[in-house]
Amino acid sequence: MYRYDSYDQTLVDERVAQFRDQMDRYLAGKLGEEEFRPVRLQNGLYIQRHAPMLRIAIPYGMLSSDQLRALATITRRYDRGYGHFTTRQNLQLNWPAQEDVPDILADLAKVQMHAIQTSGNCIRNTTSDQFAGIAKDEVVDPRPWCELIRQWSTLHPEFAYLPRKFKIAVTGATEDRAAIHVHDIGLRLFLNDAGELRFRVLAGGGMGRTPMIGEVVRADLPWQHLLTYLEAIVRVYNQFGRRDNKFKARIKILVKALGVEEFARRVEAEWAHLKDGPQTLNEGAVDEAKTHFPEPARRPVAESAIVAYETLRQENRAFARFVTNNVMDHKVPGYKAVTLSLKRREAAPGDITADQMDAVADLAETFGFGELRVTHEQNLVLSDVPVDEIEALWQQLDALGMANPTVGTLNDIICCPGGDFCSLANAVSIPIAQAIQERFEDLDFLYDLGPIDLNISGCMNACGHHHVGNIGILGVDKKGEEYYQISLGGNADDDVSLGKILGPSFYREDVPDVIDKVLQVYVEKRLDDERFLDTYRRVGHQAFKERVYAA
Missing domain, CATH: 3.30.413.10 (Sulfite Reductase Hemoprotein, domain 1)
Incomplete structure (x- = not known):
């Protein structure tokens, strides 16, 4: 992965020193709020509902194990011991003290990281395919x-x-x-x-x-x-x-x-x-x-190891579920890319604790080459895992709570922080995601449904990409009350489409029932091996709308 040259390091170090001086002047009352606002934004610092938020850049979603360990240390020292990965392959800290941000940026610079241009009216972090290379x-x-x-x-x-x-x-x-x-x-x-x-x-x-x-x-x-x-x-x-x-x-x-x-x-x-x-x-x-993205020195994987891996997949149902959903084919025979799920009911989608960061950094070195990827779906990827080590990796991920075999399913929910954190949000997002995950936790049912993208945003800024979810959920405000608008048919792939709103919005407690009715129509109307999006496009919007709004 890319390493700073002397020019990069000098630029980032100077930027840290510059922002430290700007912060000192702001805290001393020598720099007004309107003058400070564009400065802090272009250094990734927001003022959110309850506390400042710092957005840290992860260029094109690539992290080293050393960088992840540094993020773990930073979250313990300056925050509440966790971070949040976003749909644009960045990491957000939700609780830093404003006066600590220059120190955070200085610690980031030591491991070739920064928060430059993660906000503001400028060119933001460039994103890419999490499986690039x-x-x-x-x-x-x-x-x-x-x-x-x-x-x-x-x-x-x-x-x-x-x-x-x-x-x-x-x-x-x-x-x-x-x-x-x-x-x-x-x-x-x-x-x-x-x-x-x-x-x-x-x-x-x-x-x-x-x-x-x-x-x-x-x-x-x-x-x-x-x-x-x-x-x-x-x-x-x-x-x-x-x-x-x-x-x-x-x-x-x-x-x-x-x-x-x-x-x-x-x-x-x-x-x-x-x-x-x-x-x-x-x-x-x-x-x-x-030259900054060379092919790693992958060891040869014996054909017998590949056969043993496939045999284990056939004999161990739990392992097979993990492989089917969380393991992707690799360009090199004998290797796989493994997605680490950050989707658990007890945490917000995309959240990761400091202890988990340290553990994942160790896994990246044990089962790869010290490299990680951040996905648009708010998960992590180990990019180069030999097939004869996937079982051991799976067992360690399971102990960490990161082997949830639901990547690509309804429960692999994309979700912004919403009203629990964001000052722009009209409604909470995280409790909606957790309620849906609890309602549809049966794995057999999830696998029978097949791939479904469900995306949730707490406001029209669409940080949860609800417009391109096969099922999209948008939090809206109606005279001070939180409601949720449902859209169907969105897709972010090459066959791109924007979701169409079903109709009037719903109370928070009704959302899981609405999703259930949508899924009922899909299950009843689908053809063999037909995905949700295909069924929706073939059957049409009205069939889903009639079921959802039926008396």
């Missing part, structure tokens, strides 16, 4: 390109005060696991018929108050021009994006207002000033980025 369906490893984007976008002087926040996602696989269609910019790496590397560039996607699916602004961009073309897009947005209304300030509103053809024309005109300029990439720059 190891997936069997991968065409090109996106991580070096993500790193080049990180270097280009970090503290970019022209883009420090954009009309609104800006998010970029990159995938290099045939299956989109990075949700590129619902980002401000989505990038897909591919090889053309001549075997040349290209980017397909989408712009104008996003969720929030006005969800939209991104549109192709350039279908075939040579790799050399990646950064200059991105610069052209963000320049057009910076110049023409609305600043008079924050609810209409995202690039998706600009693309919609201009039309994708006119937007692309303006980008091309801006790009004419940048193309073939100093930021044009060459093979040396790309090769340098690639």
Whole structure:
């Protein structure tokens, strides 16, 4: 994984010192609230419902075991002994004292981490496929390109005060696991018929108050021009994006207002000033980025070990469930990627304790190469586990409460912190997730249902990605009371779609019953081996609506 060079380390260290001085002046009353607000936001510091919240960057979702141990120490020293992984592959601390944040940032810098641009109207943390570099369906490893984007976008002087926040996602696989269609910019790496590397560039996607699916602004961009073309897009947005209304300030509103053809024309005109300029990439720059993501020294796995693994899977039902749901095929025979579930009823989805962080760091070194991935579904991944060690890993994960064999099922719920923490939320999210998990805890029933994405957001900002959940739940406020709006048919994959609202919202205690009725229709109407989303699209919205609202 990427390691800081002297330039990176100097930049981050200087940023920590700068923020420490800004914090000291703010606490001394020498820096006003309005002056301090953009400063703290671009260092990841929010003021939430009960306490400050610090969002720590995990670029393209990659963590080392040493970094995870440092996060464990930080949560014990400065917080309440746990952290929360988000849908954008970051980690949030929910209870730090504001005056401690400079010390936290200094401790992060010691292990090559930071919180720069995890908030504010700037280019945020670039995200990618959690299985980048190891997936069997991968065409090109996106991580070096993500790193080049990180270097280009970090503290970019022209883009420090954009009309609104800006998010970029990159995938290099045939299956989109990075949700590129619902980002401000989505990038897909591919090889053309001549075997040349290209980017397909989408712009104008996003969720929030006005969800939209991104549109192709350039279908075939040579790799050399990646950064200059991105610069052209963000320049057009910076110049023409609305600043008079924050609810209409995202690039998706600009693309919609201009039309994708006119937007692309303006980008091309801006790009004419940048193309073939100093930021044009060459093979040396790309090769340098690639050196930070070498193939690990994987030991050969004997064929007999693979056979023994498959035999155990057939003979041990509990192990088989874990493998079916939490273990993914690897590009290298004899290896697997293993997802560690952070979905337990006794904790919020995505939460992990300091003790668990330390234990997982040990597991990453014992069963891999000291590397972890953060997923969009708020889980963790060990990327390189030999099949003859998966049983031992499973047993240790079970002892940690992280072997829940429900990845990809209804109970693998994506959920924002909601009203329990967030000052923007209209309603709580975590208790809804826990109530659904309790209602539908029978594993046989979950497996019979098949893959279902259920996403929950506490407000229209859609941090829980409810718009692209097969089943989406949105907390809304009605005259001071919490209600929940249900949508169906969303999907974040290549066959992307936005969910359609069922109808009037529901009381909190009614939500599990509503989900039950939705599932009843699916079970009754589905064809053999048909997934929920396919049944919904074939049967139509009305059948589900009639069942849910029947007297």
